[in-house]
Amino acid sequence: MGHTMGRGLYGMRPLDVMDPVDAEKIHVNSLHLLETMGIKVVSAEGLRLLKEAGAEVDEKAKIAKIPSYLVADAVSKCRRPVRLCARNPKNDMVLDGEHCHICTDGTGLSTIDLETGVRRDSTKKDVADSARVVDYLEMMNIYYPIVTPLDVPKHSHTLHEFDATFNNCEKHITSGATYMKEEAQYELKMAAAVAGGWDELKRRPLVSALTCTTSPMVLGMTTDAAIEFVRAGCPPMMMTMPLIGATSPMTVAGAILVGNAQVLALTTVCQLAAPGSPVCYSTEPMAMDIQSGLFEGLFPAANMVRAAHVQMARYYKIPIFVGGWGSCSKLPDAQAAYEKALSAFTYYLAGADITSGPGLLENWTVLSYEQLLIDYEMYTIMLDMLKGIEVNDDTMALDVIMNVGHEGHFLGKKHTLDHFKTMWQPMITDGQTYHSWKAAGSKSAADNARAKAKEILKTHEVTPLPDDVKKEFAAIIKEGEQKIPH
Amino acid sequence: MADGKEAILSELENSVKNLQEEAAMEAARKALSAGVSPIDAIEKGLAKGIRQVGEKFERKEMFVVELIYAAEIMSNAIKILEPELRKSKEKRNVLAHVVLGTVAGDIHDIGKNLVRIMLEASGFEVRDIGKDAPIDGFISAAKEMGAEIVGASSLMTTTVSVQKEVVDALRSGGIEAPLMVGGAAVTEAWAKEIGAVYSSDAGSAVSVAKSLVGKGG
Numbered sequence: 001m002g003h004t005m006g007r008g009l010y011g012m013r014p015l016d017v018m019d020p021v022d023a024e025k026i027h028v029n030s031l032h033l034l035e036t037m038g039i040k041v042v043s044a045e046g047l048r049l050l051k052e053a054g055a056e057v058d059e060k061a062k063i064a065k066i067p068s069y070l071v072a073d074a075v076s077k078c079r080r081p082v083r084l085c086a087r088n089p090k091n092d093m094v095l096d097g098e099h100c101h102i103c104t105d106g107t108g109l110s111t112i113d114l115e116t117g118v119r120r121d122s123t124k125k126d127v128a129d130s131a132r133v134v135d136y137l138e139m140m141n142i143y144y145p146i147v148t149p150l151d152v153p154k155h156s157h158t159l160h161e162f163d164a165t166f167n168n169c170e171k172h173i174t175s176g177a178t179y180m181k182e183e184a185q186y187e188l189k190m191a192a193a194v195a196g197g198w199d200e201l202k203r204r205p206l207v208s209a210l211t212c213t214t215s216p217m218v219l220g221m222t223t224d225a226a227i228e229f230v231r232a233g234c235p236p237m238m239m240t241m242p243l244i245g246a247t248s249p250m251t252v253a254g255a256i257l258v259g260n261a262q263v264l265a266l267t268t269v270c271q272l273a274a275p276g277s278p279v280c281y282s283t284e285p286m287a288m289d290i291q292s293g294l295f296e297g298l299f300p301a302a303n304m305v306r307a308a309h310v311q312m313a314r315y316y317k318i319p320i321f322v323g324g325w326g327s328c329s330k331l332p333d334a335q336a337a338y339e340k341a342l343s344a345f346t347y348y349l350a351g352a353d354i355t356s357g358p359g360l361l362e363n364w365t366v367l368s369y370e371q372l373l374i375d376y377e378m379y380t381i382m383l384d385m386l387k388g389i390e391v392n393d394d395t396m397a398l399d400v401i402m403n404v405g406h407e408g409h410f411l412g413k414k415h416t417l418d419h420f421k422t423m424w425q426p427m428i429t430d431g432q433t434y435h436s437w438k439a440a441g442s443k444s445a446a447d448n449a450r451a452k453a454k455e456i457l458k459t460h461e462v463t464p465l466p467d468d469v470k471k472e473f474a475a476i477i478k479e480g481e482q483k484i485p486h
Numbered sequence: 487m488a489d490g491k492e493a494i495l496s497e498l499e500n501s502v503k504n505l506q507e508e509a510a511m512e513a514a515r516k517a518l519s520a521g522v523s524p525i526d527a528i529e530k531g532l533a534k535g536i537r538q539v540g541e542k543f544e545r546k547e548m549f550v551v552e553l554i555y556a557a558e559i560m561s562n563a564i565k566i567l568e569p570e571l572r573k574s575k576e577k578r579n580v581l582a583h584v585v586l587g588t589v590a591g592d593i594h595d596i597g598k599n600l601v602r603i604m605l606e607a608s609g610f611e612v613r614d615i616g617k618d619a620p621i622d623g624f625i626s627a628a629k630e631m632g633a634e635i636v637g638a639s640s641l642m643t644t645t646v647s648v649q650k651e652v653v654d655a656l657r658s659g660g661i662e663a664p665l666m667v668g669g670a671a672v673t674e675a676w677a678k679e680i681g682a683v684y685s686s687d688a689g690s691a692v693s694v695a696k697s698l699v700g701k702g703g
Contacts, residue, residue: 411551417551417555433686435686
């Protein structure tokens with residue numbers, strides 16, 4: 001089983017950011033929106049499925065008014081718990097609502113070069129390298145191609161991403177840029193080649209995909225990709241990404257409502273396409289900088305919409321994948337650290353199964369290897385806190401306290417020796433005295449992270465795919481490059 | 487018998503190195519009954535063990551908690567050897583004699599204790615005068631043991647000035663031994679200002695102390 005940490009292992013409860021009564025109101029009004037206003041469904045297959053199940057469909061406007069009972073039925077049918085498997089079964093996971101997981105995010109277009117420090121276009125090698133770093137980091141669970149390679153044909157980039165990822169990372173893969181049915185089909189073909197066939201892939205879903213809904217109130221072409229994934233038994237992360245004040249109301253509650261209604265609509269389509277299939281709720285809203293009009297991922301309002309969506313996902317007992325760890329900062333600096341820490345930790349406290357985004361800067365567009373390791377370091381700190389506090393006779397150590405007595409210390413005690421290894425340990429965080437720090441070259445966290453990333457890339461090796469799978473990959477990519485519409 | 491002695495010495499060494507308290511006590515008792523000299527038991531047994539722990543600590547292969555635990559094991563084993571040690575005419579072969587204390591008004595002694603452990607593990611003989619130690623305590627202890635180095639630790643900004651009083655008292659008492667200072671509130675500049683030598687942590691205390699007595703750093 002992949003390295004995960006039990007959230008609230010010792011009694012810590014998830015944080016409700018809304019009163020439970022208010023969460024109920026969001027649910028009821030989501031049903032009301034879907035039933036009375038309806039949702040526009042651009043996907044022909046999605047619209048057909050809804051119509052056949054009893055939705056009132058306006059074919060010309062492509063709007064489906066979905067009765068509440070269809071939504072309720074779909075929610076009850078979702079597979080629980082959701083399993084996410086990996087090329088190496090030791091990295092398999094179960095999303096049971098009680099464990100924290102972490103994934104990278106995409107889909108950046110630039111990379112801050114690890115050697116030169118200069119920002120440049122992203123390449124297939126960046127996908128391979130960052131995948132290898134993620135493979136090395138023990139507690140990282142999922143790799144999502146952090147950048148889109150600009151040195152491969154544009155229409156088949158996701159296939160090249162899978163190629164670079166499967167060969168450099170033995171963890172679960174989430175595809176973030178699957179917009180078309182055809183892309184989904186070729187991605188799944190590659191996954192099936194690694195799994196050993198379609199049945200095996202269904203049994204052990206090695207891949208998942210982010211499939212975005214469109215705000216306000218549209219299920220776009222990505223719905224077709226979601227349908228392909230559920231039919232293959234691989235979970236879609238059914239994402240809502242409202243821009244607060246632009247594609248959703250200016251209020252946090254309004255953005256929560258619009259987003260939740262869209263996720264429920266896609267849930268319904270997915271369960272009609274493949275009843276009992278695994279799906280995940282997903283959210284990544286953006287907030288407006290009201291001065292400039294630019295949209296930013298990690299402003300407080302967007303954080304609260306996400307945390308509220310976590311609460312809604314818990315309400316439906318569907319696992320949730322939260323796009324977090326974003327930052328508007330251009331550098332691995334203090335701003336990046338506080339935006340990322342405050343956002344990600346809030347979602348985990350609220351009960352998120354997965355958050356995504358380590359390594360990206362400037363609103364998920366720029367890869368920084370330094371930031372990837374800094375974010376990972378923050379995640380290990382969060383995990384150490386999220387498990388809660390073990391309270392029993394041994395951990396309270398009543399007799400040890402009495403034995404040490406007044407003014408003594410616990411450093412040389414057997415109890416200390418028995419327990420100290422459970423303490424969190426830094427990988428790149430500096431804790432030296434000024435004197436030692438200065439003697440070691442006055443390194444910042446980013447300097448330490450850069451050195452660590454270089455060390456990992458120099459030393460960490462991943463077993464490449466078997467030759468026959470590699471051959472199959474080459475054939476699939478060749479065919480995909482011809483047949484994916486472009 | 488020679489084999490037996492070697493075996494006991496390596497038991498002493500290994501029990502400290504592997505943090506096995508019971509085994510260390512047992513080996514110390516065996517050393518006594520087998521007639522192993524207590525000086526050998528310490529220098530060729532226990533101290534070899536703790537030096538390895540100290541080296542591993544320096545290389546970040548062992549943790550501070552383990553270093554302190556190893557030191558406790560060693561000092562408990564020495565307690566068993568003590569009656570014989572007092573009778574013995576042999577002297578321990580030490581790098582230098584050090585008086586160490588946390589200055590008056592300050593009770594933060596964990597750092598000072600770490601320095602003691604590291605110095606002892608490296609072959610220094612340390613007289614620890616404890617925490618909240620009066621100034622004349624440093625002077626009398628230094629005179630008694632003929633200290634080549636005096637160490638004064640201070641964690642708080644309110645007690646750091648006492649280090650200057652210690653160095654002044656040493657000099658007016660005719661003691662020329664250098665004063666080594668450390669602790670969270672202490673800086674290199676402050677050490678220079680009062681005519682002392684700065685050491686930032688337990689590891690560097692060893693190299694500073696060695697260079698002060700001309701035994702390499």
